[in-house]
Amino acid sequence: MNDKNLFATAQKNITEAKKILILLPPEPSEDQAIAALSLHLTLEANQKQSQIGCPTQIEINPKIQGSDKISDTVGSRNLIISFDYKEDYLDKVDYDVRDDGKFYLVVKPKTDAPVPDISCAKFSYSGAEADLVIAFGINSLEELGKIYSEEKNFLDEARIMSVNISPRPSSFTDLQLHLFLPSYSELISGLIESSGLTPTQEAANNLIFGLFEASQGLTSSKMTAETFSSISFLMRSGGRLPNQQLHVPQFSQPPFFESPLVQSNPNDDSAEIPSDWKKPKIFRVNENPMPR
Helix, strand or coil: CCHHHHHHHHHHHHHHHEEEEEEEECCCCCHHHHHHHHHHHHHHHCEEEEECCCCCCCCCCCCCCCCHCECCCCCEEEEEEECCCCHHHHHHHEEEEEECCEEEEEEEECCCCCCCHHHEEEEEEECCCCCEEEEEEECCHHHHHHHHHHHHHHHHCCCEEEEEEECCCCCCCCEEEEEECCHHHHHHHHHHHHCCCCCHHHHHHHHHHHHHHHCCCCCCCCCCCCHHHHHHHHHHHHCCCCCCCCCCCCCCCCCCCCCCCCCCCCCCCCCCCHHHHHHHCCCCCCCCCCCC
């Protein structure tokens, strides 16, 4: 399948999906993080419900906008309450919904067991939902680590599109956008453009930054004409080159009064000034009125 067909297939799946989940591998490269985050921002701006997750904490250049949206959990349906407690201490777990409309979860310990310590209780969510999962740079779902262990049932049945800049096929899905390209930033720029999506200015700036970083400031021998085409598309979408300042046109203010014939130099004492210029000006309506 050629590049155009791959993009067309990816576009079709993105267009049909309402909820999209984007997943990064553990300790992703900066290029992967930039590309995935920019796709997430673009999908949100184009009326898609999008979520982005990574199983590990990542450090990303502070110039990249929106990095706080990357979460290490992707579930949103099930509330999980966890705390340190041994099963041998447990008598039973019960719940109650009272007249005040509040839900009460009751953990009852055995008679001689310690009471659960609420100071170590943690709250989180599980139960991911998505029409389409887009996985970046993985060869197996197990590589997703914590996210896969928490959402195994969902991911084993989900519709997953694998995105990679290596032509090596994935074993976990037949839906693949695998192209031999210099960077994920270039791949996602092409996907956004071919899908007819409009990237936000933040996404365009992020992707341009990623393209520059991946190509060593546009000096890499791996660059192609498509790299410049991607930059052109992103700049038309509002992105700017790294360190490029917003251009504000400057207009010079001409003198309020300026004679087109006489150019005077205030520092030139030798310039001749007509004598009548120094006299008061008297304006008369009619110096020679007609006799009545």
